[in-house]
Amino acid sequence: MKVYKYGANVDTDVIIPARHLNDPSPAALASHCMEDIDAQFAATVQPGDIIVAGPNFGCGSSREHAPLAIKSCGVKCVIAPSFARIFYRNSINIGFPIVECAQAAEEIQAGDQVDVDFSTGVITDRTTGKTYQAAPFPPFIEGIIKSGGLLNSLKERGAAK
Amino acid sequence: MSMTMTQKILARHAGLDHVDVGQLIEAKVDLVLGNDITTPVAITEFEKAGFTQVFDKEKIAIVLDHYTPCKDIKSAQLCKQARDFARKHAITNFFDVGHMGVEHALLPEQGLCAPGEIIVGADSHTCTYGALGAFSTGVGSTDMAAAMATGSLWFKVPAAIKVTLKGKLQPHVSGKDVILHLIGKIGVDGALYQSLEFSGEGVASLSMDDRFTISNMAIEAGGKNGIFPVDEKTMAYIDGRVHRPFQAVEADPDAVYASEVVIDLDKLEPTVAMPHLPENTKTVTEVAGLPIDQVVIGSCTNGRISDLRAAAAVMKGKQVSPKVRCIIIPATQEIVLQAMKEGLIQTFIEAGAAVSTPTCGPCLGGHMGVMAAGERTVSTTNRNFVGRMGDVTSEIILASPDVAAASAIAGCVADPRA
Numbered sequence A: 001m002k003v004y005k006y007g008a009n010v011d012t013d014v015i016i017p018a019r020h021l022n023d024p025s026p027a028a029l030a031s032h033c034m035e036d037i038d039a040q041f042a043a044t045v046q047p048g049d050i051i052v053a054g055p056n057f058g059c060g061s062s063r064e065h066a067p068l069a070i071k072s073c074g075v076k077c078v079i080a081p082s083f084a085r086i087f088y089r090n091s092i093n094i095g096f097p098i099v100e101c102a103q104a105a106e107e108i109q110a111g112d113q114v115d116v117d118f119s120t121g122v123i124t125d126r127t128t129g130k131t132y133q134a135a136p137f138p139p140f141i142e143g144i145i146k147s148g149g150l151l152n153s154l155k156e157r158g159a160a161k
Numbered sequence B: 001m002s003m004t005m006t007q008k009i010l011a012r013h014a015g016l017d018h019v020d021v022g023q024l025i026e027a028k029v030d031l032v033l034g035n036d037i038t039t040p041v042a043i044t045e046f047e048k049a050g051f052t053q054v055f056d057k058e059k060i061a062i063v064l065d066h067y068t069p070c071k072d073i074k075s076a077q078l079c080k081q082a083r084d085f086a087r088k089h090a091i092t093n094f095f096d097v098g099h100m101g102v103e104h105a106l107l108p109e110q111g112l113c114a115p116g117e118i119i120v121g122a123d124s125h126t127c128t129y130g131a132l133g134a135f136s137t138g139v140g141s142t143d144m145a146a147a148m149a150t151g152s153l154w155f156k157v158p159a160a161i162k163v164t165l166k167g168k169l170q171p172h173v174s175g176k177d178v179i180l181h182l183i184g185k186i187g188v189d190g191a192l193y194q195s196l197e198f199s200g201e202g203v204a205s206l207s208m209d210d211r212f213t214i215s216n217m218a219i220e221a222g223g224k225n226g227i228f229p230v231d232e233k234t235m236a237y238i239d240g241r242v243h244r245p246f247q248a249v250e251a252d253p254d255a256v257y258a259s260e261v262v263i264d265l266d267k268l269e270p271t272v273a274m275p276h277l278p279e280n281t282k283t284v285t286e287v288a289g290l291p292i293d294q295v296v297i298g299s300c301t302n303g304r305i306s307d308l309r310a311a312a313a314v315m316k317g318k319q320v321s322p323k324v325r326c327i328i329i330p331a332t333q334e335i336v337l338q339a340m341k342e343g344l345i346q347t348f349i350e351a352g353a354a355v356s357t358p359t360c361g362p363c364l365g366g367h368m369g370v371m372a373a374g375e376r377t378v379s380t381t382n383r384n385f386v387g388r389m390g391d392v393t394s395e396i397i398l399a400s401p402d403v404a405a406a407s408a409i410a411g412c413v414a415d416p417r418a
Helices: A026-031 A065-072 A085-093 A102-107 A139-147 A150-157 B005-013 B038-048 B073-088 B103-109 B124-132 B141-150 B175-186 B201-205 B208-221 B232-238 B305-315 B333-341 B344-351 B401-410
Strands: A003-005 A050-052 A077-080 A098-100 A114-117 A122-125 A130-133 B024-028 B031-035 B060-063 B093-095 B118-121 B135-138 B152-156 B159-166 B194-199 B225-227 B259-264 B271-273 B281-283 B294-298 B325-329 B376-379 B395-398
Touching: A026 A065, A050 A114, A065 A085, A077 A102, A077 A114, A085 A098, A085 A139, A085 A150, A085 B141, A102 A122, A102 A130, A139 A150, A150 B038, A150 B141, B005 B024, B005 B118, B005 B135, B005 B194, B005 B225, B031 B038, B031 B103, B031 B141, B038 B073, B038 B141, B060 B073, B060 B103, B073 B093, B103 B124, B103 B208, B103 B333, B118 B124, B118 B141, B124 B135, B124 B208, B124 B225, B124 B232, B135 B225, B141 B152, B159 B175, B159 B201, B175 B208, B175 B259, B175 B271, B175 B281, B194 B208, B208 B225, B208 B232, B208 B305, B294 B305, B294 B401, B305 B333, B305 B344, B305 B401, B325 B344, B333 B344, B376 B401
Parallel strands: A003 A050, A050 A077, A077 A098, B031 B060, B031 B118, B060 B093, B118 B135, B159 B194, B159 B259, B194 B225, B294 B325, B294 B376, B376 B395
Antiparallel strands: A114 A122, A122 A130, B024 B152, B271 B281, B271 B395
């Protein structure tokens, strides 16, 4: 539940540098996650930890490898005031939760212990005792996340052969 | 109810008379694109989900362009996976080494994008085809898999920013300067979740290659798409390339825009973006003289024939500085041939530049021009993020072909008008 904190415009090139895109296996992506912005991240991150960052998180390339790398590290979610739109789509499509909340993103500090309740959108900083309310997903998008991603939701609907 | 160009295209493809900003819709797509990095991930997801058939083998384009000709064994495996899938499903528009080009230069050239169409691509620069009056946008690999299986995709209808262009570009100022200037003005998230809709009398003076460059970098302002009105130049470009019916759209005169930005082309200076964000713009005169180690001219942003002509005009009869490695990458095979016919390749080689087969290569630090620690490149590509073209301490300055060519000769950032 520990928080890793980064600034604005964290781009997909620092989340997973292109030199590592020649191996898209989850383990390989996880081992290089955040390498160019935080060389210690991949070695120290624990399952359940949370990334908190500034606006426009995930800008740049369309590489789904970026949310995949973060998800494969066991990170529970990313909290930011805003996300680059392709990163936003990709996260929802692979069933990885992202949370838009400007106040939480600003106030929560690196190392804080934080809980997120996805069903209510309530973020609790146990270190400071403060709580925050994130913007809820529209029902359509919540449906995709609940199905475990876009392809699962399409299969449930019998949308293709 | 009035609509923007983007709203009209989305509404038609969703089978609706009208769509509102913020509405979530499911729309049919006319083309689904992927490359050698994103397609393998899409194939894995497609097969894992149990899909066995693509929706239309003629409406999928797979272009092996990022790490090709393959730079290492792992990238060769990725290409093989994409190649095997393309053959298995008899994908019509599969482009391998010898036929491929940088995808966003290749697809319009091959007539695969037309006004009024929806094109989605598992590559962020898919927004390039907005230059043709299409709605095109970058998506991820799972989206690509879903679109390959079903022929449709979910979208949120974006609000639009109207970008009004006035006047006419001056010598040595091009589409790259327009888009860098715009990103500098509104920021890398200035168009987040929004559409950039270009308009105004200045549009007419822009060549198609200028428009491709401008739409290409809409994503660098966070934009969902960047779309141009369809005019005589658009129609002349697609004449002989597009052999199917299409329906161009126009924005309603009373369409609603969230905001408006006006750019006076007459006053625009050659513009560069300093490390490490495309919004860190300066006029070239402000940073001229900064020493550099490498120049890259190419990419989906600036590897087209007009770009090579502009660079060759600056370099003709001169020599690349001994301090600089200059790498020139025509974006497609057709562009290579045209550049040969016009003597541009000879100009580059005589000047001491290296000329490469088409590839995305150095733009994403893949191969063909990766930087060592502390080095600096002037590049006509689209991103100057930390570590994008090599070591984390290397630097990229984004610029037009004119500025890049002048810098290659001078050995430092240089003004092509000087």
